[in-house]
Amino acid sequence: MALDPGTIRDDFPIMCRQVHGRRLVYLDSAATSHKPRPVIDAITDYYERFNSNVHRGSYQLAVEATEALEEARRKVANFIGASRDSEIIFAKNATEAINLVARTWGRANLGPGDPVVITELEHHANIVPWHMLTAELGIELRWIPIRSDGHLDLTDLDRLLDGARLLSVAAVSNVLGTINPIRQLADAAHEAGALMMVDASQYTPHLPTDVTEMGADFVAFTGHKMCGPTGIGVLWAKSELLEEMPPFLGGGEMILNVTKEGFSTAAVPWKFEAGTPPIAEAVGLGAAVDYLSGLGMEQVREHEVALTGYALRTLNQRYGDDITIHGPTEPAERGGVLSFEYKGIHPHDVAQVLDRSAVCVRAGHHCAKPLMRVLGCAATSRASMYVYNDESDVDALADALADADVFFIE
């Protein structure tokens, strides 16, 4: 059954609020999604009924809190098709999850001249950790270019992967919306003897995720873009890799034993979760995946394809050559992220004018400055959609855009 954004909106308390006396038109879900009532309630419920520290308490409350944390891990594992719950590492966000791989697997396995391959459409979160290893270890960073249609240019893939140790790619571009051929890339990486990491931050919220089908070795994503709270992200990795990887941060929770002479690490996944974990946030993420499963991820994606198609048609028909929407033109090949340029007006000014109509879009480089350079612009305006958006939001964007002319077009 198709999603009904009107009903879904009722699940999101923030949708009741007005901005500048108008209905909120939220088109920035690629930055962060809103939170449905069940997620907010789960977090409140945790603090009101279970709050205590996990794993070492023998009293009832601590047992329940531990069970709530591990139940959230089970839910997330189930949601992404992980074969074991222990393959789910809770991190602060996707950035920390990627850094975890760079700092642990990377430091243990990479050396001078070892190639790591990424793409031109990566978020800074999947660029800077590798730049840091270039500075620290002298690894070689290679870039898969993009074509003018927003897809990866895989012409030279074999050459780029020659000798590579890791291929790390965003499943969906946070700027162009491009859905990358992850399985094909993973197979090519493995054939070349490299491991495959997927930054699924813009994928897991919108498409059914199956880490086994992806063929990946590492998958990172964040909770707050998929109806969950901020402060929780996930690294999924194959058990055999996690077993061999050295720990990330040192401290409580991640140890088996500590003496004056040294320490030994706890079992996976706790080996990678030093300190008190984000318990309430994990519980919230568990509620978020329940919520999304309730909607059905196939339906979530169908809704996105339909709405993206409507948005592309509406904006292109109304503004023609005055608007440039970056990325693939086929809704089926992309997510609901529309980066656009309008009449040469700076995105910062476009976003400011749209705000007057309570239309929330993001303006800037979207943490993808190398991609901006490839696109030949310093910034874009970006409208991004989710389950609570419908055609009326797209219409509001299209209407409000014309207001920019008043100030900037003579």
Next chain:
Amino acid sequence: MPDLEDLYREIILDHYRNPRNRGELETPPATRAEGFNPLCGDEVIIYVQVAEGVIEDIKFGGQGCSISQASSSMMSAAVKGRTVEELQQFNHAFRSMMSIEPDPDDPAPTNGNSPDVKLGDLEALKGVVKFPVRIKCATLSWHTLTQAVEEAIADS
């Protein structure tokens, strides 16, 4: 919300559409500095030629929103031909208009604590204060000019 008309005043839009002193200067003798606004990706490049304590010439380049471009244009028109001392007074007065606390590292104006600086066209940027996220757009060119002038003096 504050009126957008407060932000996008006609004089600002005029400087945006018809920027003064946009271009490049040969380095050397001019000094070049780059400024970035990491939030939105705006970039400003300032070329400045300083001789005997006077800003003899100034040009700016880069890309940015109407506020950052207009601010660069207005600033260049205001400081061209002025002394470095006068620039410091302008900078101080501008930052104060932008509601920015004085930077303890900034050289204090040398002709008294509250110099009667006429900001002229730059006064039009006052409305930016009502849109706090845009203040950095307005101040980026000033930071960059300060940096360029410091480098020019250090090199001389």
